[in-house]
Amino acid sequence: MEPHHPDRSEIELSAVLHALSDPHRLEIVRRLDQDSEPRACGTFGFDLSKSTMTHHFRTLREAGVIRQEREGTTKLTSLRREDLDARFPGLLDAVLSSEPVAV
Amino acid sequence: MEPHHPDRSEIELSAVLHALSDPHRLEIVRRLDQDSEPRACGTFGFDLSKSTMTHHFRTLREAGVIRQEREGTTKLTSLRREDLDARFPGLLDAVLSSEPVAV
């Protein structure tokens, strides 16, 4: 079964803020924004287990921050920038324009 | 002893996002922004116990979102808008411009 993505109108501010309040997840979003190309989950090189990464990606997806699509054996992840900009104008830019933190 | 307020440069994005990710705390910040006048802690009328309110105000204060100053028997709370705007430009406006949610 395909994973669930909330509709744009269903994206909740508190869920987005909570998703972005974890340093690992914020760094994921930061890199997705820089690349502007869908990216495989395993290409982030964090010192975390696979199951923990799955947990973080699920948190971001269920909050409506990212989109995940299966592509063969991998899973491409992309930022839902248009949806986020439409729903919370300026939020993503404000968050991403702050200085990165080491993770 | 006076409660601790982080210096502007010490305010961390993850702490701010976490503080704002709770609906009650977000509503507190929303009202502080509308009033633009320092406000007593007890004037928010939430259906929460006093100790829970203390907890939320402490979370906001330690994240650097609000300032608390004793004034007689009450405690005036104000938004640290200048500090937040300087440290994370546009963040507070983006958060506050989204539609309020019932609490």
Next chain:
DNA sequence: CCATAAGTTCGATGGATGTCGTACAATCAA
């Protein structure tokens, strides 16, 4: 068909979090 690679699922675990009630401290008014 088999092995490998990429993620998910499923407990488990230690720590944080939101909530409460009761007791306490500080200030002001009578």
Next chain:
DNA sequence: TTGATTGTACGACATCCATCGAACTTATGG
């Protein structure tokens, strides 16, 4: 001084959360 008002401190408790390892699924490539 006594009482009322405001808020804090301290446990307690149920839940959530970030993390892990091990077992599983799904697709790809010999």
